[in-house]
Amino acid sequence: MKRKSIDPLEIKGNSSSAWNLVREYLIQESENKCQVCRDKFDILHIHHLDGKGLNNKRKNLLVVCQSCHGLLHQAKLNTGDRIKLADWLKHR
Numbered sequence: 001m002k003r004k005s006i007d008p009l010e011i012k013g014n015s016s017s018a019w020n021l022v023r024e025y026l027i028q029e030s031e032n033k034c035q036v037c038r039d040k041f042d043i044l045h046i047h048h049l050d051g052k053g054l055n056n057k058r059k060n061l062l063v064v065c066q067s068c069h070g071l072l073h074q075a076k077l078n079t080g081d082r083i084k085l086a087d088w089l090k091h092r
């Protein structure tokens with residue numbers, strides 16, 4: 001109980017309205033850019049780093065485009081993308 005203000009990223013549960021809030025917040029924060037390839041997209045996905053859909057903590061979430069999202073799930077990211085991703089995760 002360190003924070004008093006409401007952080008949309010701390011919203012528990014998987015109701016679609018709560019999730020939409022989290023998603024919009026993160027996409028806005030990333031300026032509509034995929035965090036892996038750094039390109040701008042109209043449609044972005046949120047990837048759960050731990051592979052579970054219910055952990056909506058900031059550190060578990062990654063804003064990615066559709067193609068990078070597919071790569072993440074196939075674990076086929078190339079070395080350059082992995083470095084960019086690690087770098088981004090470190091600085092947020």
Ligand SMILES: [Zn+2]
Pocket residue numbers: 034035036037038039064065066067068069
């Ligand atoms: Zn991408």
Ligand SMILES: [Zn+2]
Pocket residue numbers: 046047048069072073
């Ligand atoms: Zn995913």
